[in-house]
Amino acid sequence: MATDPPADPRDRVIEYAAEVLRQHVPDGDGWCLGCSELWDRLVFIDQCQQARWATAVHVAYAMPIRQAPQGDGSTDVTGEDRGGEGL
Numbered sequence: 001m002a003t004d005p006p007a008d009p010r011d012r013v014i015e016y017a018a019e020v021l022r023q024h025v026p027d028g029d030g031w032c033l034g035c036s037e038l039w040d041r042l043v044f045i046d047q048c049q050q051a052r053w054a055t056a057v058h059v060a061y062a063m064p065i066r067q068a069p070q071g072d073g074s075t076d077v078t079g080e081d082r083g084g085e086g087l
């Protein structure tokens, strides 16, 4: 059932965040099901720290960030590989 976590810490965080987002979802009344199951606590989904964290991680890491916010023409993006492989 359990798989090995990704080796890359960045991928691991994204994976954890995705799992949290799967668990911490609102029920019909807006209570967080994840918090209810984990801690028997009623927490509004708006105030669920886990969901907030996971959403922030998702926004910070999982969204495509290569597109330049400005420029109306098609511009070539150079240096798209930002991996730290160079010595």
Ligand SMILES: [Zn+2]
Pocket: 024, 025, 032, 033, 034, 035, 036, 043, 048, 049, 050, 051
């Ligand atoms: Zn929650």
